Amino acid sequence: MSDTGTAGERAARGGDGGGAALVEAALGFVFPAALRAAALARVADHLPEGPRAPAELAAATGTDPAALTRVLRLLATRGLFGEDEQGRFRLEAAGQALRSDVPGSVRDAILMITDRTFWLPAGRMDHCLNTGESVFEEIFPQPFFDHFAQDAETAAVFHDGMAAMSGVENGPIAHAYDFPKTGTVVDVGGGQGGFLAAVLRAAPGLDGVLYDRTHVLAGHQLGDDEALAGRWSTAEGDFFADVPRGDILVLKRILHDWQDESCVGLLRACRRALAPGGRILVVDAVIAPDNRPHQAKDLDLLMMTSLVGRERTYDDFRTLLTAAGLRLTRVVPTPTVLSIVEAQALDDASGTDGS
Template sequence: MSQDEDRTTGGRTGTADDTENLRRSAAFLVDEALGFLFPAALRAAADIGVADHLADGPATPDRLAAATGTDARNLHRVLRLLATRGVVTEDERGRFALTAAGQALRGDVPYSVRAAVQMLTDRTMWRPAGELTHCLTEGTTAFEDIFGLPFFDHFAKDARTAAVFHVGMAAMSDQENAPIAAAYDFPESGTVVDIGGGHGGLLLEVLRRNPGLQGVLHDRSHVLAGNRLEAHPELAGRWRPHEGDFFAAVPAGDIHLLKRITHDWADEDCVTLLGHCRRALRPGGRVLVVDAVVPPGNAPHQSKALDLMMMASLTGRERTEADFAELFARAGLRLSRVIPTPTVLSVVEAVAA
C-alpha cells in the first residue's frame, strides 16, 4: 500500500479532509455509545429520591449523601453527569441545584415523572434493549429469551414488575392527559369507554371537561383496584369500572379510547382488538387510538426511540398514519383523521367503514 493510501478509506487515496472527517465520525460514535450512561444516572437519582432533597435549594454532595444514605463521592459523580444534560447544575462552591427541567424528578410535585423514569429504565426494559441484535437476527422480541415469558405474562407472575409498570405508566401519562382531552372535540352526550385505561387518568380528564358524558373504565381487576376516579366524588354516578380482557370483548359505547395500547401489540392482535371495538361501537360512534404517529423524515421524534423499546420488550411497534389506516381497514373501520396534540401523542380517529 502506498503512502497515499489510507486503510480507513478502503485502500483508496484519501484527502486530509477525508481523514479528519473519519476521526470526527469516530469521536462522535464513541460519544453516542456512551449515551446509555445518562439514563442509568437518571434512574439512580430517581431511585434514591435525591431531587426531593434539592427542593429547598442547592446542597453539597456530602449533605445529599447524608440525606439519602448514599456514598458522597459516587453521588457527586452521578450528579456531575446529570448536570451535563441540564437536570441539575453545579455552582462554584460545589453545590448542586435542580434546574427547571429537572423539577419533575421530585416525587412531591404535580406531574412528577420519578416513577415513569423508574419504569422506563426498569430491568424489563433495560435488559432487552441491550439485546437488539437478537431482534434483528431472530425477528422476535428479546424479552421472552431473557425472562422466560412474554411481557404481560411475566407481569401476571411478578407483582413487583406489574406495580412498577402501572404506577410508572400513570406517572408518564399525567402530564399528557389534560392536553389530550382538550385537543379532541368530544360529543355532548354518550358513553366513553377507556379500554385498557389503567388507573383512569385520561377518562378522568375527559369526564371533567365534558359534563354530559358517561364513562366506563375497562381493564383487569388488579389494575382497576388502583383507579383514580373514586377519589373524585363529583364524578359519582357518571362512570363505572368494567373488568375484562380486551382480546375477548369490550363494552358497548359511543367512543372507544385506546391510549398507548395498540403500540404494545402485533398487527394481528390489534386487528382483533379493533374488531371488538367495531362490533361494540354504537351507530355513529368513533374509535380513538391515542398513540405516537411516526413522522416521515430524519428529524428526532420520541416515537422512533419508543419503537425500539417495543421491539425489544413487546411484540408491538409505533406506527405511521398509513400503518394505522391499514389496521383499521382490516378491522372494518376507516381512518377519518389524525389530530395532533401538544404532547408526543396524536388522536387517530376511526369510524365504521
C-alpha cells in the first residue's frame, strides 16, 4: 500500500522527527526549474483550446516528447496542468497566467526570478552566510546593475520580468492610496512606467514624470495608453544624484535593492526635490515581526545573494527616513505583498507620525 498525505503528515506518523518533510523541502528547487523550462518553451501558449498529446505538444514547442511528459507530470502535481486518461495534457485555471498572451501573464516574471542572475547566487547562499556579503560578483564580473547595463539580453529579462511582476499589483496599490486631486507625481526608478500609468488612471487630475536611466526608459509603455495622453513625460538621470521636482515622489521596489547608506542618499535626493507639503511614498514589503510566511522573506534572501539590499521592517524604514530628514507618517496596507510607507519632510508641520 502506498503512503499518503503530506510529507509533514507522513513524518509525524513515522516519528522520524520531520526528516521526510525536510528531504521533500530540499527537493523543492526542482519545481521552479520545471516551471522555468515550461515557461521558456511556451507550453501554456499551445494549450488554450484543450488537451493535447505529448508528441503533438512537443512538435509545437520544439521539445522532446518524453522529457516534456516528465516536466508536465511534475507541474500537474501543483495544479498547473492536468493529465487525462489518454495521457494528454491540458492547462488548468491555475496555470493560465503562464500564457504570454493573456492579461496578467507572469511568464516574464517567472523567467526573471529563475534567471541565472538570481538562481546561481541563491545556490551559493552559504557564502553570504559566512561573509555577510553578496555572492553575485563571485559568479559574474560586475555588480548586479552594472552587469545589466552591459548585457542587453539579461537587462531585457529583468525589466520585462519586473513589468510582469508589477502588472498584477500596480492597480490595487494605486487604488489603495488617496492621491491628491492635482499635482505632479514622479515615479523614481519607474522602469517601463506600469505603476505610474496605474496612478494616473486612478487619479485623473495628476500629471506624471517617469524617471530612470536612458536604456530603461527606451522600453517604457506609457505611450500605449491614450487615456494618459498629454499627462506624462520622461526624465533621464541618476536618482542618487538628482530627482525631478514633484508633489508625490514614488519609490516602488527600489529601496530593497540597496544598502542603508545608499538608501539614505537616495531619500535625501528625493527630499530636496519634494514640493512644500509633498509626500514620498516608499512602496515595498514591510516585514512583520512574526514567523508567518510572507513573500518578502523569500525576496529578502534574493536581495542578500544577488544584490546588496534587503527587505525591511517598520522600524528599519523609520530609521532610514529619519536619517534622510524625513518623518514616517503612516504605513498604508495594500491587497498585495507590498505596503505604502508614506513620509514627509521633518520640517513640514502637516501630518502625524504613524507610529
